[in-house]
Amino acid sequence: MTLSRPQVHNEGRAKRPTFMRTFKNLPIALFFLLPTVVILGTFNFYPALYSLYLSFFEWNGVSPKRPFVGLDNYQRLFSSSEFWNSLQVTVIYAAAMTVAALALGMIVAVLLNQDIRGRALYRALYFLPVITPTVAAGVVWKYLFDPSQGVINRFLAGSGITGPSWLTDPSWALVAIVIVGVWKRVGFNMVVYLAALQGVPRIYYEAAQLDGASPWQRFRFVTLPLLAPSTFFLTVTALIDAFQVFDLVYVMTQGGPLKSTDVIGYYLYRYGFRYYELGFASAIAYVMFALIFVVTLIQFRLSRGGAQGEN
Amino acid sequence: MxxxxxxxxxxxxxxxxxxxxxxxxxxxxxxxxxxxxxxxxxxxxxxxxxxxxxxxxxxxxxxxxxxxxxxxxxxxxxxxxxxxxxxxxxxxxxxxxxxxxxxxxxxxxxxxxxxxxxxxxxxxxxxxxxxxxxxxxNLALFWNKAIFAEAGLDPDTPPETWEELVEMAQIIKEKTGKWGYELFTQGGEGTSWQWQVFLWNKGGDVLSGDLSSPAFNSEAGFEALQFWVDLIDEYEVSTVAPWGLFGRGEAAMVMDGSWMTQFFPMQVNFELGSAVFPYPEGGEIATNMxxxxxxxxxxxxxxxxxxxxxxxxxxxxxxxxxxxxxxxxxxxxxxxxxxxxxxxxxxxxxxxxxxxxESMPYANPRPPVTKYPQISDTLANYIVEALYGRMSPQEALNTAAQEAAPLLR
Amino acid sequence: MKTNPLRSVLTHLLLLTGAFISAMPFLWMVTTSLKPAGVLYQAPLLIPTYFEWSNYVEAWKAAPFPRFFLNSAIMTIGITLGQTLFSAMAGYAFARLRFPGRDVLFFLILGTMMIPFPVTLIPSFLIIADLGWLDTYQALIVPRVVSAFAIFLFRQFFLSIPQELEEAALIDGANRVVIFARIILPLSTPVMAASAIFSFLFAWNDFLWPLIVTNSTEMRPIQVGLAFFQGQYGIFWTLLMAATVLATIPAILAFLVAQQRFIEGITSSGLKG
The missing domain is CATH 3.40.190.10 (Periplasmic binding protein-like II)
Incomplete structure (x- = not known):
């Protein structure tokens, strides 16, 4: 094994296999994929297609009347200012939450991958938000964000800053939701990064140290590239989750004030489950799907198949 | 199969x-x-x-x-x-x-x-x-007897009219610094169904008698919403804040449901009373159900x-x-x-x-139409617009009616 | 290398601040669970000064919790085992095998994560009803033994394992299944632990699906039990928090067990060098 530099192996890039060679792999691939294909096909693909079909109907989910409306639901969606507002709110949330949680998760993971005292306890504490049920978390954050009683504004007041009325101020409510979203995501990112850091061969660091690399250089040129597949994974999944965020908004702001936190997930919930417009909600779901899918594809393109870090 | x-x-x-x-x-x-x-x-x-x-x-x-x-x-x-x-x-x-x-x-x-x-x-x-x-x-008035006493008001006499409510709330604000009345300002059904009581108090209604068109954008509606806005801006006895001020003892009065006669005594550390919800002079007793x-x-x-x-x-x-x-x-x-x-x-x-x-004979139903939740949310959204000073009560309710009308067809 | 003491203090200070913010809501949960209902709205909010242990007793008695725990345990173990094994297999195929339609299939699988679950509720329910699986453990487990998320996680991990390890074995005539079981899986403990903890949390916290496909109280998992305290007319905060703390303990234990695997790597990953 020659390991002159960090390298991530991406099968299929180096040598282009012939069709015959790939075909030969089919039986064994089938073996590995059979449970996945059967289960996802039955319990995910079929329901997803059914809901696509529903998006062309007007249906409340129970009525025997289910008129076909063609593309009306989509047309209505694109001409609704509510939808464009939700889209904007969601994109801001997704971008801010993903980037912040990624950076913090990586910092925490790198710090906790060192040989420091209390490492195990720290890890458990940083993971607690992932475990803490959203209802409890939402309620306590509501207290923390309380304009007069809340810890956050009291702390700010101590530093001479008058804090905003977070959850009732249309220009701050989304910031508050992002903060809680990041809070809940950091531990999750930390775990994935920690698992990946275990895979970094020590020899790389030893080599880098022999070359006289500073800690920052070791991080920048050894750790960061090796974490690239994980970063890619976490970015893709964080965006997928963030585009669908619902429960935090449901517990903390119900989309308000003045629709400033009316993310698409909540918008969809309102139409699907409060207004009983299943056809329209399915159309929302598919527009969301298309959007996330395109974003994901772009990410794959940019990172060449999700195996970033090839030099 | x-x-x-x-x-x-x-x-x-x-x-x-x-x-x-x-x-x-x-x-x-x-x-x-x-x-x-x-x-x-x-x-x-x-x-x-x-x-x-x-x-x-x-x-x-x-x-x-x-x-x-x-x-x-x-x-x-x-x-x-x-x-x-x-x-x-x-x-x-x-x-x-x-x-x-x-x-x-x-x-x-x-x-x-x-x-x-x-x-x-x-x-x-x-x-x-x-x-x-x-x-x-249904809904009625709860009041915090401790705050009433602290403000020098008779802790056993709640307001009977909107005018008395404002008067007492102002004394409370002045004497104790606490909010006089807690409004539900977060939109959704909470805002909508509480506001409907004020609308009925003024003699208005949510929809027309045959349930075919919005009726809340009436004179009664404008006055009811103006009253909410005034509670915040004019009388300064209410505020836009997350729901729960009354429970924490930071507001003296609130409209809440009959089920809270069970929860409040368990969860608050002050004495409280309940009363039929005040109505405006010349108006009607009403509650939601x-x-x-x-x-x-x-x-x-x-x-x-x-x-x-x-x-x-x-x-x-x-x-x-x-x-x-x-x-x-x-x-x-x-x-x-x-x-x-x-x-x-x-x-x-x-x-x-x-x-x-005692309020039950005065309990009005919310309109029994399939699209009620959406109409209600729309109404609540524009009530909140008015509370935030983004629209006048007239403008808010007229816009809400405009958006709600197609839902009734 | 020696660590600079100042740097070490700063690191700890930073980590402590973050850890405190992370843990705060959980602390609040515990503190609230120990309060008498009458002081619910009173400070202190973070450090318990009341110790109303009877909240736990009362919460425990409010619903058939032993049964709920058992159901959650069965469901969670089934889902976690299934997701870990099947996702590792699929992840391996996507990372290492070239076969026709690979990328299309992979994107289709990723795509399933992008459809909001609630809109597929009715068709999913119809399948379970047609299979006659309502109110059974199959309904709770089988539809969820595969996770697109975990497949993706494993694929990314396998992409970062040096291929040379397998090539030697392939030349020696070992087939892919043997390589997967003998070489890849043993190398994958950290990622398996990470994937398992996520599967565990997903299954343990799942609420809507179990509620929809079960009709009898005997088949309900723990999360549905928690809903007993979030009534239509008000929330019994102290009891809800007591029950939530109880329901969270297994998840914390699961994390502590899984975390052993993350730590282990740092000292014993010589193989990968």
Whole structure:
């Protein structure tokens, strides 16, 4: 094994296999994929297609009347200012939450991958938000964000800053939701990064140290590239989750004030489950799907198949 | 599906077999905690009186009951009977899966004229009745006696009119620095159904009499919304804040539901009183109303009849008295509200509930239309726009009406 | 290398601040669970000064919790085992095998994560009803033994394992299944632990699906039990928090067990060098 530099192996890039060679792999691939294909096909693909079909109907989910409306639901969606507002709110949330949680998760993971005292306890504490049920978390954050009683504004007041009325101020409510979203995501990112850091061969660091690399250089040129597949994974999944965020908004702001936190997930919930417009909600779901899918594809393109870090 | 035929056969055989011996009815509800226990006790009593009938009461979390019923109806896996929040009734009757109760009612001892008019507007479709009210709740005023005393007001005299409410609230704000009245400013149903009381107080209504168009953008509506705006901007006795100021002792008065006569005493550390909600001088007493309705799903005539027998029993005055005493729900029938043991119980055990019981004749239903939730949210959104000073009350309500109108067609 | 003491203090200070913010809501949960209902709205909010242990007793008695725990345990173990094994297999195929339609299939699988679950509720329920699986453990477990998320996680991990390890074995004539079981899986403990903890949390916290496909109280998992305290008419905060703390303990234990695997790597990952 020659390991002159960090390298991530991406099968299929180096040598282009012939069709015959790939075909030969089919039986064994089938073996590995059979449970996945059967289960996802039955319990995910079929329901997803059914809901696509529903998006062309007007249906409340129970009525025997289910008129076909063609593309009306989509047309209505694109001409609704509510939808464009939700889209904007969601994109801001997704971008801010993903980037912040990624950076913090990586910092925490790198710090906790060192040989420091209390490492195990720290890890458990940083993971607690992932475990803490959203209802409890939402309620306590509501207290923390309380304009007069809340810890956050009291702390700010101590530093001479008058804090905003977070959850009732249309220009701050989304910031508050992002903060809680990041809070809940950091531990999750930390775990994935920690698992990946275990895979970094020590020899790389030893080599880098022999070359006289500073800690920052070791991080920048050894750790960061090796974490690239994980970063890619976490970015893709964080965006997928963030585009669908619902429960935090449901517990903390119900989309308000003045629709400033009316993310698409909540918008969809309102139409699907409060207004009983299943056809329209399915159309929302598919527009969301298309959007996330395109974003994901772009990410794959940019990172060449999700195996970033090839030099 | 061939493979599953034996299972289906077994199910059918089992059903036939069990029918011949005894009848088992399933009943989905969202009555949690003590309320669920009261229901179970009543069911036990019914089963004892009616050997051969088993009723399995299944608790479904309230927030998901409608989703659960929705999937059950779509998959034809419905229970024998269920309850639901009355607002969901127009949606549920649209399924065609419910049994029309008119024939059962006419052949029974159920006296429809004994019911309060409010809850009866739900469960109707094409001239037929598909559900019966089984419980009610409504809104009234709570006040914090400690803050009243601190402000030098008589802790036992709540305001009777809007004008008195403002007057007292201003004294409270001035003397204690606490908020006089807590408004529900976060939109959604909370804002909408509280505001509707103020609208009715002024003599207005949510929709036109035939439910075909919005009516809240009337003079009464403008004045009611102006009053809310004034409470914040003009009198400075209310604020835009997350709900809960009253519970934490930071606001002296609030409008809240009859169920809070159970929760507040458990959760707050001050003495509180309740009163019929104040109305404007020259206006009307009013309150809004919640509660549950019970209904039967289409099955076979025997099962439907058995379910009806239980509902008839459950709706009878003596059982309802027991039910309301156990749960703190507001009576749905006059004979229960006037029942001497019931009144004695309220006066002795739950005096906070008395104003709610007294308010029941003035309880208006929210419009029983399928699109109510969306109309309500729209209305609430624009109320909030006005509270944030982004629109005048007129502009807000007119815009809301414009958006709501197409939903009624 | 020696660590600079100042740097070490700063690191700890930073980590402590973050840890405190992370843990705060959980602390609040515990503190609230120990309060008498009457002081719910009173400070202190974070450090318990009341110790109303009877909340736990009362919460425990409010619903058939032993049964709920058992159901959650069965469901969670089934889902976690299934997701870990099947996702590792699928992830391996996507990372290492070239076969026709690979990328299309992979994107289709990723796509399933992008459809909001609630809109597929009715068709999913119809399948379960047609299979006659309502109110069974199959309904709780089988539809969820495969996770697109975990497949993706494993794929990314396998992409970062040097291929040379397998090539030697392939030349020696070992087939892919043997390589997967003998070489890849043993190398994958950290990622398996990470994936398992996520599967565990997903299954343990799942609420809507179990509620929709079960009709009897005997088949309900713990999360549905928690809903007993979030009534239509008000929330019994102290009891809800007591029950939530109880329901969270297994998840914390699961994390502590899984975390052993993350730590282990740092000292014993010589193989990968």
């Amino acid at each position: 061939r493979k599953y035929t034996p299972t289906f056969l077994a199910v059918i055989l089992f059903s036939v077999f069990s029918l011949s011996l005894a009848q088992k009815l399933t009943f989905w509800h969202y009555w949690d905690g003590a309320n669920g226990q009261v229901l179970q006790n009543l069911i036990d009593q019914y089963q004892e009186e009616n050997p051969g009938i088993t009723i399995e009461a299944v608790f479904v979390p309230g927030s998901e009951l409608v989703s659960k019923l929705q999937t059950a109806i779509a998959g034809r896996q419905t229970p024998t009977m269920a309850i639901s929040d009355l607002v969901a009734m127009p949606f549920l009757t649209s399924s065609g899966a419910l049994v029309a109760l008119d024939d059962y009612i006419s052949e029974s001892n159920v006296d429809m004229s004994d019911y309060f008019a409010g809850p009866l507007v739900y469960g109707l479709r094409d001239g037929k009745r598909y559900s019966l009210p089984v419980s009610a709740s 919640g509660g549950e309705q019970i209904f039967i799903f289409n099955t076979d005539p025997e099962t439907q009849q058995a379910a009806w027998n239980f509902i008839e029993w459950f709706s009878s005055t003596p059982v309802q008295v027991e039910w309301d005493r156990g749960t703190g729900f507001i009576p749905i029938k006059e004979s229960v509200a006037n029942d001497s043991t019931y009144i004695a119980w309220v006066k002795n055990a739950r005096p906070l509930l008395l104003p709610f019981v």
